[in-house]
Amino acid sequence: MKVADLPIPESLKSAYADRGIAELYPPQAACVESGIFEGKNLLCAIPTASGKTIIAEMVMHRHVADGGKCLYIVPLKALATEKYDDFSGRGVRVGVATGDLDRRDAYLGRNDIIVATSEKVDSLLRNAAPWLGEVSLLVVDECHLIGSPDRGATLEMVIAKLLSKNPGMQVIALSATVGNPGALAGWLDAELVTSEWRPVDLREGVFFDGTIHFTDSEREVRRSSRYDDLNLVLDTVGEGGQCLVFVNSRRNAEAFAKRAAGGLKLSEEALDTAADAIERAATTDLGRTLALCVRKGAAFHHAGLSAAERRIVEDGFRKGSIRVISSTPTLAAGLNLPARRVVIRDYLRFGNGGMAPIPVGEYKQMAGRAGRPHLDPYGEAVLIAKGATACQDLYENYIDAPPEEITSQCNSENALRSHVLSLVATGFARTPAGVIEFMERTFYAWEHRGRRSTIHETIGRVIDWLAEREMITALGDRLEATEYGDLVSRLYIDPRSAEGIVDALERAPEFSGFGLLQAICETPDMLTLYLRKGDEEMIYRFLSEHEDELWTGAPYGTDELERFYSSVKTAMLLQNWSEEVTEEMICERFNVGPGDIHNKVETAVWLVHAASRLASLFKGEFKRPIEEDGIRIRHGIKKELLPLIRLKGIGRVRARRLFNAGIATPAAIREAGTARLAPILGEKTAASVLAQIGEGADERTVEEETSSRQFSLSAFGGEGDE
Ligand SMILES: Nc1ncnc2c1ncn2[C@@H]1O[C@H](COP(=O)(O)OP(=O)(O)OP(=O)(O)O)[C@@H](O)[C@H]1O
CATH class of the missing domain: 1.10.3380.30 (Sec63 N-terminal domain-like fold)
Structure with missing residues (x-):
């Protein structure tokens, strides 16, 4: 099926043509045939990198051309920014909503496509953002997260609320790892497209005794060190590929990066540049260790790194200079960094009851990162077995196993407390029966249709709890949020x-x-x-x-x-x-x-x-x-820096330098002038700060600004210097 024949705007067709996208991949063609351009709902359950995002983008452009509005839900802020970049610059207005959770962000409604996390959408619903009623297409990326114990209920409730608010809305749900796609498609009244097709061939195998055992072949790995994991990395790098190694803790990620750096021992200009940048910004041992590893071609990646460090590591890997990243699995979901070989070194992880195997879905997410489209001839996902029996077990438990079925997380008292309050506060439900009726539209109800469920009892307990705490009033049959309850719902706190x-x-x-x-x-x-x-x-x-x-x-x-x-x-x-x-x-x-x-x-x-x-x-x-x-x-900052911090370009470090130089207020800054400020702040910042407080402006204006508008606490918005 040709892109040129699709009912999408010409501008998008030519943007795709520029990127060499002329023919749809087979699963993409199946999605088109399922009726997405005729408004049908779709659950697209196809592997990583097989073109899900582009399917969604094409339908979004169709909606925009018809005067519609699209909401694209992602699980993480980092992914929201990534998708925002993907969708921008193609003739539609794109907005990203990741900011404060109790704001309405009315300006967002001016966009054609809005990318947001599920929590942000939930908070926008609670704060009655008017444009949500205009959404004609909802895209839910990584929709298997409905089954996530901590965040799944929010995603499910957001979908149910939007469907109830906009009954004609089209829904496209995307996932590479749903064990029971039929159930989810049933709930969403969606066409289902599943496929195993991938643009780059993926070989999954288990490494044991010097050899990777794939389903229909074997590959010997040269033993250049005593560590299997390092041998697997050196093998791929030796042939010009890159590796991602998933381990189960930060400490292991750091230890492996050090080991890999010692094994790779690269010396290249691009690596030195990246290492120098990390070293210059590093304020901690962690940063200094990272710089040492990067200089030799290896890096680690986990939530303890600063945003700048993460960015340098990701860029270095994308450009091909950093050859291996060792990472904790929690980051697998957020990283869009494909590599020729993915090594899933630790498949046991420390949880509540001790070490436990990671879920199959998580393995599939990690394995799916293997193989860079257009760059690698193939991708390899490799588990490491400690013995022959373990080798067999890993095949059965991961490679041949389907991902777990997802189940609704809505029948939990902790989740329902917050969601029932928001249903009442926003008028989705006005009586206990109304709450139950609303919950009938959830995936939970769909899963339990025709069966007895305990959700009525849970809802009853939650309503009593909220009424006892005076967040709602329950008079007769009528539920109403109190001022307190309404505030809690809008603040988006538990x-x-x-x-x-x-x-x-x-x-x-x-x-x-x-x-x-x-x-x-x-x-x-x-x-x-x-x-x-x-x-x-x-x-x-x-x-x-x-x-x-x-x-x-x-x-x-x-x-x-x-x-x-x-x-x-x-x-x-x-x-x-x-x-x-x-x-x-x-x-x-x-x-x-x-x-x-x-x-x-x-x-x-x-x-x-x-x-x-x-x-x-x-x-x-x-x-x-x-x-x-x-x-x-x-x-x-300490209290004494408050008057300084609200200036743009002044963060904790510069404010402290100014204060220690005896410049403690905006008035003192003005008095100090460029000559004194420039050595402390640098010439550019000094000029910008002076401009902000009106150097040369008459006294009254400055005083006015100082006492009220610009420097009031509520108008606070100084930008940091780090
Ligand atoms: N029909 C096509 N022809 C050529 N390249 C394509 C086609 N469809 C998608 N691509 C390219 O393949 C890559 C992966 O596509 P996309 O991001 O849409 O996949 P995805 O399934 O959403 O990936 P993920 O699972 O990582 O979110 C992108 O670089 C994209 O430009």
Whole structure:
């Protein structure tokens, strides 16, 4: 089937022609034949890199040409940005929504295609973004995530809400790994296209005793070191390919990259450039180790890396200079970095009950990364077996096994608490029967059709819980959100988080920054740091000096106590950050990477913002200090830098330099002038800062701006310098 014959705009056809896309791949042709251009829903369950995104893009352009609007849901922020880049520059307006979770973002509605995470779409629904009612096409990428225990319910509810809001909307769901595509297609009333076809041949095999055993062939691997995993990498690199190695922990990722660097020992200009860039920006040992590895051609990749480090590693790999990346599996879903050989070294991972095998779906996601379209002659996915029996088991359990069936995660009290509140607050349901009726439209109900389910009881318990906490009122048959409940729904926090924060605020005798931090760190919305050996002493010592600043006391019971200490430890990290402790010191003290600090700070900023809104309902006098602390946490600054940080181009480092030079306010900056500022800030930043505060402007204007508009806390928006 030719692209030229498809009912899509000419501009898109020529964009594809420029990229050499003239003929549809067979599964893409099957999707067209299933009726996607006639408005039929589709579940496209075909392998990685077989052209799913392009199928969705073509239908999106058809909708836009007909005056429609498209929403493209992805699981991760990083993927949203990637898809935004993919779809941009082809004659349609593209927007990406990944920002704050309690905003309506009305401007987004001006776009034809909006890319967003499921959480962001849920929050937009709660905040009644009007353009959601205009969505004519919904694309759900990686739709198997409906089965994810922590985020699946949100994705499912978002689909159900959008379908109920826009009954005529077309839905296209995409996935490479659904075990029960028929069920999902049934729920979505969708045509189903499945296929094993891939643009690059994928060979899956198990390495054992010096040989990779594929289904119908074998390949000997030269033994150049005593480590099997390294031999597998050197073998591919020796033939001009690249490798991805999946391991089960950060420490293993780092250790393997070091081993690979020692084995590769490359020396190339492109590698030196990448290593120099990492080294220059590195503030921690992690960054310095990464630079050492990259210089020799290897890298590691995990959530502890800073965004800049990650970018350099990904670019270096895409351009072919970095030959091997060792990565933790959680990153497999987010990385679009195909490689000739993918080594799944660790198929056991530490979970709740000890070491457990990874799911088949996860293996398939990782294996699917093998083979770069147009670049590699084939792709290889290799598991490493410890013995002959393990070799057989790995074949049966992974290579020949279908991915797991996905099941709905909606019948969980924790998930329903938040979703029932939002159904009531946004008017999707006004009675208990209305909630049940809405839930009848979910995948859960479809899976349980004709069978007894317990969801009615769960809904009943959740309604009682919300009513007891005064988030909803249940008068007679009528459910209504209270002002408090409505706020919690819009803030997009777990109702249990709201309860914890409000309790803490009400108990607090006076405001304390650490009390606030510990209260937000105790909520289920904060992923707290693990406790490690030796942490107790640090935490005890801290608590002995700061216990009276806490808004809650230490609980009884071992589990509760452990959670409490984790929350204190996490709050300590955040406090260190807002006391301007260096990144290097924080990383060392808390055994984390710069990426972890960033993630904790991001969540804390969101929760502190929620706390300030809750304070305006329940503890007005705390609102202002909470807002101020929110700014301090966002930027990692002491209070004295607040007047400086709100200038564009000034982050924690430059603000501190200015302050230490005796320049502590915008007025002092103006007075200092270019001559004093340039050596501290550099000429460009000095000029920009002076322009912002109106050098040469008359006194009144500057004073006006200082006291109100530009420098008010609510208008805060300074940009960092790191
Ligand atoms: N019909 C085609 N002819 C040639 N190249 C194509 C065709 N369709 C897609 N491609 C190219 O193949 C690559 C993979 O396509 P695409 O990103 O659409 O796959 P995908 O299935 O969405 O991948 P993933 O599973 O990683 O999300 C892209 O580089 C794309 O430009």
